[in-house]
Amino acid sequence: MKQLLNGTFTGRTSVPGDKSITHRALMLGALSQGTTHIKSPLISADTLRTFDNMRQLGAEVTRQGDDFTVVSKGHDHLKSPSDTIYTGNSGTTTRLITGLLAGLKTITASVEGDATIAKRPMDRVVIPLSEMGADITLKDSKYPPVNIQPAQLKPLEYKMPIASAQVKSAILFAGLFTSGETIVHETHQSRNHSELMMAQFGADITVNENTVTLKGGKDLSSSNVTVPGDISSAAFLIVLALITKGSDITIENVSLNETRSGIIDVVKMCGGDITITEHDSKGEPFGDIRVRYTEQLKPFHIDGEIIPRLIDEIPILAVLGVFADGDSTVRGAEELRFKETDRITAVVNELSKFGVNFEEYEDGFKIMPGYGKVKAGEMFKSYHDHRIIMMLIVMAIAAETHIQIDDQSAIDVSFPSFINDLERLRKDR
Ligand SMILES: O=C(O)C1=C[C@@H](OP(=O)(O)O)[C@@H](O)[C@H](O)C1
Numbered sequence: 001m002k003q004l005l006n007g008t009f010t011g012r013t014s015v016p017g018d019k020s021i022t023h024r025a026l027m028l029g030a031l032s033q034g035t036t037h038i039k040s041p042l043i044s045a046d047t048l049r050t051f052d053n054m055r056q057l058g059a060e061v062t063r064q065g066d067d068f069t070v071v072s073k074g075h076d077h078l079k080s081p082s083d084t085i086y087t088g089n090s091g092t093t094t095r096l097i098t099g100l101l102a103g104l105k106t107i108t109a110s111v112e113g114d115a116t117i118a119k120r121p122m123d124r125v126v127i128p129l130s131e132m133g134a135d136i137t138l139k140d141s142k143y144p145p146v147n148i149q150p151a152q153l154k155p156l157e158y159k160m161p162i163a164s165a166q167v168k169s170a171i172l173f174a175g176l177f178t179s180g181e182t183i184v185h186e187t188h189q190s191r192n193h194s195e196l197m198m199a200q201f202g203a204d205i206t207v208n209e210n211t212v213t214l215k216g217g218k219d220l221s222s223s224n225v226t227v228p229g230d231i232s233s234a235a236f237l238i239v240l241a242l243i244t245k246g247s248d249i250t251i252e253n254v255s256l257n258e259t260r261s262g263i264i265d266v267v268k269m270c271g272g273d274i275t276i277t278e279h280d281s282k283g284e285p286f287g288d289i290r291v292r293y294t295e296q297l298k299p300f301h302i303d304g305e306i307i308p309r310l311i312d313e314i315p316i317l318a319v320l321g322v323f324a325d326g327d328s329t330v331r332g333a334e335e336l337r338f339k340e341t342d343r344i345t346a347v348v349n350e351l352s353k354f355g356v357n358f359e360e361y362e363d364g365f366k367i368m369p370g371y372g373k374v375k376a377g378e379m380f381k382s383y384h385d386h387r388i389i390m391m392l393i394v395m396a397i398a399a400e401t402h403i404q405i406d407d408q409s410a411i412d413v414s415f416p417s418f419i420n421d422l423e424r425l426r427k428d429r
């Protein structure tokens with residue numbers, strides 16, 4: 001930590017591949033007949049769980065340096081796993097694989113993760129999947145382990161009670177090989193990687209405003225996927241550059257998918273110095289993001305439609321709020337309470353240790369600009385949450401304060417090279 005302080009951050013860099021796209025490419029590769037090459041996937045604790053899980057179902061999944069390959073005979077050749085499907089810390093794997101397994105209709109499986117997964121609600125996916133006819137049981141009707149038994153499914157028309165790409169995707173995975181139209185209506189559009197990639201692999205799927213319609217029953221054929229950089233990882237470098245004097249970072253080949261790029265809108269709202277150069281792409285949009293230190297940043301106010309477009313970036317946006325010249329607010333983000341930890345409580349508790357003032361709401365917070373001194377001997381908590389740890393490191397760098405975090409290992413969940421990348425970008429002032 002100490003070696004990262006008192007510097008500026010400059011230069012060109014890239015961030016690891018998009019986590020959401022990597023999970024989906026592994027899953028759709030396993031469900032499709034043929035060979036799927038996945039170029040520059042995220043190789044991290046979470047995506048390696050999906051990698052192993054697809055192998056357990058009988059797909060041939062291998063790694064060649066920075067790439068993955070999935071070879072499969074197609075969905076009807078996948079089999080029940082002989083052991084528990086272990087999903088580690090990954091909510092995306094746990095929820096999407098539940099839909100995928102139910103959709104195969106012949107599988108007996110038990111899905112379980114680590115201590116944080118054991119506390120994450122699964123009824124949000126099991127309720128609609130049960131309406132489709134799936135036979136799934138949960139601990140206390142809510143939590144993992146998820147036990148799945150073979151059952152025939154029927155299509156479903158479902159109005160989403162919350163904005164969640166994981167719930168939407170679990171339903172779509174279950175609908176892929178279920179004849180008839182599975183329809184999902186969203187109030188605010190959540191990330192659309194499943195829809196885009198299912199179409200690419202040959203599914204009959206259409207999107208009309210906030211409604212997705214999937215005509216199930218078609219076999220899928222393999223396809224190649226190039227994974228752009230993860231904007232949720234880039235977010236830490238974006239905020240670091242904006243608030244650290246003299247910084248100027250260009251992050252190459254980052255996903256610019258509209259359903260994920262809410263943070264760019266917020267940086268613009270704040271008057272931050274950000275330039276986007278989009279590249280030509282046949283698939284997911286991507287490009288370079290250049291961010292420079294900005295002396296005066298305006299506060300931001302976010303709520304409603306933008307929230308799912310930046311849900312994982314809210315912890316690091318709180319740090320941006322500390323350096324703005326007025327109070328910023330986050331509302332409509334109650335979903336943060338159901339992530340790896342309750343991220344509203346974690347943000348408020350840990351940034352308060354820097355002397356930051358908050359007003360906490362059930363669905364967000366107001367954050368006041370400025371900070372004070374960290375108490376001698378103060379220990380910061382990781383909550384075993386990658387995004388909370390990286391938020392704390394960026395805050396400590398900007399405040400030029402050495403801090404101690406009880407455990408930094410969860411960074412490996414999404415951005416294993418984070419500390420090395422910061423060291424490489426750091427220059428003495
Ligand atoms: O579908 C996905 O890949 C994800 C969806 C979001 O979760 P919710 O669906 O719970 O909002 C997000 O927070 C998570 O990091 C990844």
Ligand SMILES: C=C(OP(=O)(O)O)C(=O)O
Pocket residue numbers: 019089090091092093312339340387414
């Ligand atoms: C919430 C996250 O992931 P997951 O739900 O897959 O654990 C995240 O990456 O911030």
